[in-house]
Amino acid sequence: MPRPAFPKTLPEFMRLFSDEEACAQFVIAARWPEGFRCQRCAGNRSYVRKNQRELECAKCGYIGSVTAGTVMHGTRKPLSTWLLAAWLLVTDKRGVSSHQLERQLGLRHETAFQMLHKLRAAMVAPDRELLRGTNVIEGATIVTDDLSHYRDMPLAGYQRCVESTAHGMAHDDVLTHYHLVISNLKAWLAGTHHGRVEPKHLQAYLNEYAFRFNRRRNLPAAFARLLGIGTQIRGPTYHQLYTDDGEPGGWAHPASTGSEAEEDLPW
Ligand SMILES: [Zn+2]
Incomplete structure (x- = not known):
């Protein structure tokens, strides 16, 4: 079967996905x-x-659903709307907010909100595993600042390296990568989402941030992954999104472990 093409530009998207x-x-x-x-x-x-x-x-003569077991399961929205939402989400470095999607695709806000959360649910592999074993962390070095709390903590076999201005480092050189990731995350939440992220849904936004960063070099795979194709992820229903985790039928966003390997998707 020919490999499905991945549109690199919006005109290309319109040409490839011209109809249902x-x-x-x-x-x-x-x-x-x-x-x-x-x-x-x-x-x-x-x-x-x-x-x-x-x-x-x-x-x-068996009849099956094209979208069963994907995030589009049971949807009444056109497939083209889903594909465009997923494409915008992977190709824009800043992602899209539910308000942007509402305007761009002409959706009700609740629909855009739910669609994005369904897509985010597919950003975490259902069979992900926590980091484990010793070969992963053997010889690992933990880099921290000079916070006094760390001094009395057991190192459990890790090496610790302190980065601090007290050790003669320039302020901008202390924990540079860590600060860069956190400041980009904060800029994204404040910019794209105007800081309006409810604590209940924060995990889903963190998953999105990690997903986009980890797959920035493989957008075609990220695109299919987002739609839940081949991963059997259906995502939360609208009711579940508005029900607290502890209540019956509530939805808890799955936590990404950061140890996910790139999926072996058909590209
Ligand atoms: Zn058959």
Whole structure:
């Protein structure tokens, strides 16, 4: 099956995803990179039904959903809207806010808000693992500032390196990378999101920040990943987003571990 193309520019996006049929073909090609297999008869020929949402097996007539098990599961919005939202989210370094998406795609704000949170849910791999084992951290050096709390902490086998102006370093040289990441994060939250991030949803925004940073060199894979294609991630429902974690049916944003490897997607 031909590899689905990834649009590098907006005009290219408009050309490649000109209608619902083209969008459905993209999702299908990304979802079955080895070619379609019917889950009932293992037949390998299918056609997309007129609604562009269902796939019918040419051999046994089994009808499956194009979007089942993705973040677009059960959506009433056009696939082109989802694809454009995901494309904007991966290609803009600053991401998009729900207010921007509302204006750009002509959505109700609640729809844009939910769509972005569903896309963010696919930014964390469901089978992620915590860092573990000794070979990962053996010989690791922890770089800290000179905060007095650190002095009495057990080092558990780590080396500690102190960066501090008290040790003769220039102020700007102390923990440069750490400060850069944190200041970029703060600028993003204050800029794109105008600082309006509820504590309940902060984890989802941190996941987005880490996702975009880790995949900045593989936008095509990030694009398919965001749509949850091949990852069986459906994301929170609107009701779940507005229900507290502790309440029945509440949604807790999954935490990224930072140890995720790049997925082996069909690009
Ligand atoms: Zn079949």
